[in-house]
Amino acid sequence: MPTVIAHLDIDAFYASVELLRRPELRGRPVIVSGDGPRAVVTTASYEARKFGVGSAMPTRRALRLCPDAVLIPPDFGAYRAASEVVMRLVRGTVDEVEVMGLDEAYLDLGGLLSPRAAMRRLVTEIRAATGLDASVGIGPNKLIAKVASDAEKPRGFVVLTREQACARFAGHPPRLVPGIGGKTAERLEVLGITTLAALAAADPGLLAEHFGPRQGPWLVARGRFEGEESLQAVREAVSESRESTFDVDIAGPAELDAQLQRLADQLCRGLQKHDRTGRTIAIKVRLDDWTTVTRARTIAHPTNAVEHVGQIAAELLREYAPPRPVRLLGVRVASFGGVEEPPAQTAQLALPV
The missing domain is CATH 3.40.1170.60 (MutS, DNA mismatch repair protein, domain I)
Known part of the structure; x- marks a missing residue:
C-alpha cells in the first residue's frame, strides 16, 4: 500500500x-x-x-x-475538553495517529480504500460534534501533509504529491517549510537561496560547509519536500522544563538565584511525580534586549533531586553572569532514559521585540 x-x-x-x-x-x-x-x-x-x-x-x-x-x-480546561472530543473522532477514523497538540494530528490513511472521503467525513463529524472547523492536508509524507493543511486555511482541503508540492511552492520562501526559521532563512538568503526551488537545487556539499554535515543536506531535502513517511503513535518525552517571564525585568545575583531555585523546585516536583530522571541540566536566560542564551551540563548519573538540579542550574547561571537585566528565566532537565534531545541549531539568538 x-x-x-x-x-x-x-x-x-x-x-x-x-x-x-x-x-x-x-x-x-x-x-x-x-x-x-x-x-x-x-x-x-x-x-x-x-x-x-x-x-x-x-x-x-x-x-x-x-x-x-x-x-x-x-x-x-475548555480547550482540553474540546480536544478530547476531536481526538476521539480522529481515533475512530484510523488506527495510527500521531497527536501533535490539542489541535492537530497526523493520521496514517494507508489502509483506507478512500482516504479523501474518510477525511471529509471526519471534518464533517468534528464540526457536528464540536462546532469547530478543520483544515486538512494529504500527501505521501508528514512534511507535505503539514504544508498542504496550512495552504488554504480556514476550512482548507488540499491533496498533493511530492511533485505537485514542489511545483506549487517553488516560488515561496524557505520559511514556508516547518523547521526553517528566520535566522536560517537569512543565512540562506546570503547564499542567494531565496525560494524553495533554489533550495531544492542547491548543492548539499555547499550547504554542509555553511550549516554543518547534518543540517546542510537536511535543508536540501526539505526544499525537495522529502520527509518522514511514518508516524510516532506515542511521542516519548526526552526533556521537561519550567520557565517564567517576569512582569518587570530582574537583576542581581540574589533575586536571579531565588527565581531559579523556585523554577527548579517546580520542575523537580513534576519529574518526581512522573518518575522521570535526566542527566542534562540546562538553563535559559532571555535578557531585556531579547538576547536568548542557553547553557547546559551533563552529569554522570540521572537525577530529579532539586538539590542537584538547583545547584547545577545556579552554577550555570553564575558562570554566564547575565550582563543585562533578565526578562525570562528557565530550567530544563533532559536526556530521560539516556535519550538525548536533538542538538540546538544555535546557542544564542537575538530575537526582535
Whole structure:
C-alpha cells in the first residue's frame, strides 16, 4: 500500500472555542491572551490575523496593530475538553495517529480504500460534534501533509504529491517549510537561496560547509519536500522544563538565584511525580534586549533531586553572569532514559521585540 498521511489542524483552535462560547463576538477580531505587561498572543481569530496579529507576538504589539480587538484570557480546561472530543473522532477514523497538540494530528490513511472521503467525513463529524472547523492536508509524507493543511486555511482541503508540492511552492520562501526559521532563512538568503526551488537545487556539499554535515543536506531535502513517511503513535518525552517571564525585568545575583531555585523546585516536583530522571541540566536566560542564551551540563548519573538540579542550574547561571537585566528565566532537565534531545541549531539568538 502507498504511504498516505493526513495532517488535520483545527482552525484558530483557542479562538474558535471561545467564539462558540461567545457567539456575539463572531466577525470581530479576537485575541486569546493574558493581559500582563509581558503577555504574548496564544492565538487570534482570522479577523485579527488580517491586521498582522500572530501567535507568540507580544500582546501589546498585537493591540497596537489591531486596537479594536477583543482580548480574552485563555481557558485551557475548555480547550482540553474540546480536544478530547476531536481526538476521539480522529481515533475512530484510523488506527495510527500521531497527536501533535490539542489541535492537530497526523493520521496514517494507508489502509483506507478512500482516504479523501474518510477525511471529509471526519471534518464533517468534528464540526457536528464540536462546532469547530478543520483544515486538512494529504500527501505521501508528514512534511507535505503539514504544508498542504496550512495552504488554504480556514476550512482548507488540499491533496498533493511530492511533485505537485514542489511545483506549487517553488516560488515561496524557505520559511514556508516547518523547521526553517528566520535566522536560517537569512543565512540562506546570503547564499542567494531565496525560494524553495533554489533550495531544492542547491548543492548539499555547499550547504554542509555553511550549516554543518547534518543540517546542510537536511535543508536540501526539505526544499525537495522529502520527509518522514511514518508516524510516532506515542511521542516519548526526552526533556521537561519550567520557565517564567517576569512582569518587570530582574537583576542581581540574589533575586536571579531565588527565581531559579523556585523554577527548579517546580520542575523537580513534576519529574518526581512522573518518575522521570535526566542527566542534562540546562538553563535559559532571555535578557531585556531579547538576547536568548542557553547553557547546559551533563552529569554522570540521572537525577530529579532539586538539590542537584538547583545547584547545577545556579552554577550555570553564575558562570554566564547575565550582563543585562533578565526578562525570562528557565530550567530544563533532559536526556530521560539516556535519550538525548536533538542538538540546538544555535546557542544564542537575538530575537526582535
